[in-house]
Amino acid sequence: MGALSIRNVRKSYNNVEILKGIDIEIEKGEFLILVGPSGCGKSTLLSMIAGLDSVTSGEIRIGDRVVNDLSPKDRDIAMVFQSYALYPNMSVRENISFGLEIRKVPKATQDEIVNRVAKTLQMEHLLDRKPSQLSGGQRQRVAMGRAIARDPALFLFDEPLSNLDAKLRVEMRTEIKLLHQRMGTTIVYVTHDQIEAMTLGDKIAVMKAGELQQFGTPQQIYDNPANLFVASFMGSPSMNFIPAKVESLGGGYGVRLDGGKSSYVFPAVSADSRLKAWEGREVVFGIRPEQITHFQDGVPLPEHVRTAELPVSLIEPTGPDTLVLVPINGKGVTCRVHPAHARQPGETMALNFDLSKAVFFDPATEQRIA
Structure with missing residues (x-):
């Protein structure tokens, strides 16, 4: 009891x-x-x-x-x-x-x-x-x-x-x-x-x-x-919610992310099979700011990490970290980077996306898909 x-x-x-x-x-x-x-x-x-x-x-x-x-x-x-x-x-x-x-x-x-x-x-x-x-x-x-x-x-x-x-x-x-x-x-x-x-x-x-x-x-x-709701309420800064379309990718599935002049299809590392039914449809791609951080030359990337070159819209220094805002699929996306690696607004920055913790939601019901 x-x-x-x-x-x-x-x-x-x-x-x-x-x-x-x-x-x-x-x-x-x-x-x-x-x-x-x-x-x-x-x-x-x-x-x-x-x-x-x-x-x-x-x-x-x-x-x-x-x-x-x-x-x-x-x-x-x-x-x-x-x-x-x-x-x-x-x-x-x-x-x-x-x-x-x-x-x-x-x-x-x-x-x-x-x-x-x-x-x-x-x-x-x-x-x-x-x-x-x-x-x-x-x-x-x-x-x-x-x-x-x-x-x-x-x-x-x-x-x-x-x-x-x-x-x-x-x-x-x-x-x-x-x-x-x-x-x-x-x-x-x-x-x-x-x-x-x-x-x-x-x-x-x-x-x-x-x-x-x-x-x-x-x-x-x-x-x-x-x-x-839970994803947005728990965490500061809040999780990023990016509207994205599911596409097939090398036998699996991923989401297309457009930022500035570049376009990427990132694999759904932890949710591949569950996105099969969503191919060609819109989902909400959720990723927390600390899962998007600065790229470092010479540092090997794990299999679940992908890099994107994105323009910086805004920076917010917090002391130990700097929050960098970049545009993806028409949304402002918050990234958490080391202050020494932050770029200024108007510059382009290479950012690593840790896809192992990414989550996906149904935009209609707002429930977790994967």
Whole structure:
């Protein structure tokens, strides 16, 4: 039995279906990310797991218990909100121990738990301060400490970093990941930030308009997106989507790419047989920016790599890399190259395409073909 099991869960408000049959299961100690754009239903699903909202149909299990009809206090969960929800008139120590006091945990045990939690989160020096004396990151740590003190079966995080500035978000993301590694807790974490999803999660559930688009590990979802939405949502910069026609090529199949004065037919290395039915038809050729990089003289190319000479439209230096925009089949295509090899706009550049990770989509249904 998994730590959390969500089976065909649906939610409707006034005959409007918000969640449309969600199926997810994670094991004890796993870190699950619910990710998707605003309005996709991820926070609604978290509220239903927490017991703050009811289930229209389906089943939610925490451990071996069906919790559909249990109140939040009986579900053995702890929740961390983006608003921190700290008591302003209480010290950090009192905020962390408040839930323990309500449950009539002995004072000596409370002190032991608070000290252990403070040490885990490296905030022993903050215990006697009030929330108004803390930074945003420190307040978030206190909110996490209050949840940890409960020692629940399941931690629920509702966009906990969205109120923090960019630098602090990165720091807190690292702290949450280290905390998870140290404690081995089971976590469900809601975010709209795909970078948070990729860096934190053991499993990711990508949602859109109340439907689960794909469920898997971060690498599975990044390398093998189920559809155009998942491919575009996960990854920064986003995957390139190039309209292309399928052609026969030396007994196999490939796609024609026109850029500037040059035209190429690149083989469908990992999807050859599945494109047979698409010969002469339009597909969407998907390739990520890091799979298009600079050509280097004297460096032998693997069999799955092809080179194209393409005009540069725009460059965007990022520090460690430079993003180069080139035209292919009427679309601007982003390539990730070493700054020393980037050419200026108006110049032509030799670029290597790693076709082993290329993917193909049906332009009508937006589903993955191969």
